[in-house]
Amino acid sequence: MALELSRIEDLKTDEMIINMGPQHPATHGVLRLILTLDGEVVKHVEPVLGHLHRAQEWQGQNRTWFQYQALIDRVDYLSGMFTSWAMARACEQLDGTVVPKRAEYLRVMLSEMNRITSHLLWLGTYLIDLGAMFGFPFYPFREREKLFDLFEEVAGQRMMFNYIRIGGVLRDPKPEWFAQLKKFTDEFPDRIDEYEAIVTQNPIFLDRTKGVGILNKQLAMDYGVTGPCIRSSGVELDLRKTKPYSVYPELDFKTIVTDHDGDTWDRYMARILEMRESNKIIQQCMAQIPDGDIIVKKQTAGLRVKAGEGFAAVESPRGIIGCYVTSTGGEKPFRFRWRNPSFCNLSILPELLVGSPISDIMAIFGSIDIILPDVDR
């Protein structure tokens, strides 16, 4: 027996190097992973970034404040509201602006709507990553479209909203808009129940996600992982609670911490529960929203921000977005520096992938929910 085992050791074959991406159908954009495989098992991973580098920070120094405001939505195109919000808050810090209450409520409402659309898209694409190519993945898109219609009505855009401006928000929604949103929020929990009924306890889904890609607390903290990823590893890091901003202290919601193993199923569950919480936040906002102004700063091409340095962070669907801004008081910003959650979350990937089979690459990679423009900026 011992002899045979040693023979099997001798049979060790060559490792195979595969370039996964940037044109691979499942890398969510243009990520390139250099995989070293032994059979089907991953031995080494090297993510290669930069295929989508658009010099977003540099462009900030070459645009006026007003132009850059519109551009920054594109960094994370699935949740543009949050990058705008981080920038607006950093600039308001310099200006010392007090944003009107109604504007703050609108910001929270639309951002939570955006969080839902982002998680819905994640849910759909994640199931595609797991091989449910048809069928279920399109159902979340149905609800997402409804929210996009609402966005379109109030911001004029379906994805690149440019709605949150320095000093307030762009437009006040009509009363009918609130009625539509109310209808959506009323039926949305039932929809999530539908998704959960088909996915959450599906045996194949459980086989594919339980115990796969375990991210423990310490590792997550070491790598600076944020968002649902770290919360599903049992760390209660949610800026809306831990460092409250805007009107979040006035709202009643839970931080979702799924404290089991930190595997992909937990990350899935964290996002599902977050959508429910977001829905509750929207409902509360609609009940509590006061009347009043929505913007205090004039939105013209000559928009300027007072000199100084400011930093603001918001909790986006993917994690903490930080915006550091330096202004000289001129017509262009002096320097912008962004802290993007996707970049930090992606850095965990090699740790999680080593030792898992090829099939799990996408199960793990999808569960981290990165977005490539946000990684490369």
Place this chain on the structure above:
Amino acid sequence: MENVAEIRKLTTLSIVWLTITFSAVWVACWGLGIGLPMLLENVFHYDNPVLVETLRFFVPALSILVFIPINAMFMVLLERRALAIFTVRKGPNRVGPDGYLQTMADAVKLLLKEDITPIGADAVMFTLAPIVFFAPSIIGAVPLLAAVTSNHPFYQSLNLPTGIFYVLAASAIPVVALVMAGWASNNKYSLVGGLRSAAQAISYEIPLVMAILSVCVMAGTLDMVKIAEQQAGGFLHWNFFGGGALIGLDRMIAASMGAGMGAETGPDISHHFYPYDGISGVAAIILVICLVISFCMYLTGACAEINRIPFDLPEAESELVSGYNTEYSGMKFAIFFLAEFTNLFVVSSITTVMFLGGGDNPIPPYILDKIPGISSAISALRESPICSQWHFINPEMLFATLWVIFKVYAIVFFAILVRGTLPRFRIDQLIAFGWKRLIPLSLIVFLVLVFARGFVVCHG
């Protein structure tokens, strides 16, 4: 219920396409096998039995040649439209009237595309792989043709005494082609895809064959035509419902409705079919359960065999780009695609013949006779010149064909439904599921079935 309009459209589309497909096939076959000889004899007074026999010899080949491409086109369209409905979309509805010609356009596009052989690929193997993949699905389907057409004179010559054995043997060949394609492509994704398909096929062939074997044990024959004929007489005779263990029950119901054979009474029949009374009853129930499990096992194994979700690991798109056919384009890819859908059709036909009674009407004849108008309609059809003079159709064959079509496409639709619902397995889970669950289960079922069969009078 937001999709009622789409569902109605899909139904219309299916009926139209199926009518066109089967009419085209039958007109071609009838023309070659009956129409042309009749024309020669009556108009040109040229009567040569050798010629007639030769023409008839080519009918099966012609029917396959006409049927397979049209059918694959229809199935692709059906799949796309059905998946669209499951996913609250519209599906292809632009080419031709309401998208009816979409797959024709796709086929033309594929035929006109450049045929690329990648640098470093083994050109001979690369070209051979699609052929080796496609050929068995035609050759293997040949005995099936006799069974699904209720042993029509045209196709009788195709039947083999070892029919199902031959079909299963032929359906095991395409795996070789997948490994060939994977190896010859000079692409690492293709290679992994090809190796996966080999591992998968070895694991799932066994439960699949064991499931079929249990049917053969119940039927006492490997001849597919005989297996189909045995199941005639209503759904209780089907192999799915106990492989003939419920025939006695069926007879008893018939007797109680006053339509039994001769002067049989309930207890007589019971004594004949279930000689050990209570034990026989238990055995019959066990047989029903075993056969239902076999049916499910066959469908599972067949899904794995033809690489459909949730067993589509060889071409897992999110992992391996497109698996073994990553490097294929144009005509060669079209053949892979065609063969995949033909395989699905063949597998559904095997299921229909082996488990669902082939062309049998699910409604038992003693109930059917009580419905007024049916027998008169059939005899009227038989009297009409279409049947009596031109031999274009005969009523029994017509209804059998309709039932076969209905059953086969119901299983195809089920496969599409599964595809629209389930995620994919991981390869190690797939192999573990095959070896640790399905194979032991299939062996247990087979063993139980063999013992239980002794207590009940069945088909064989």
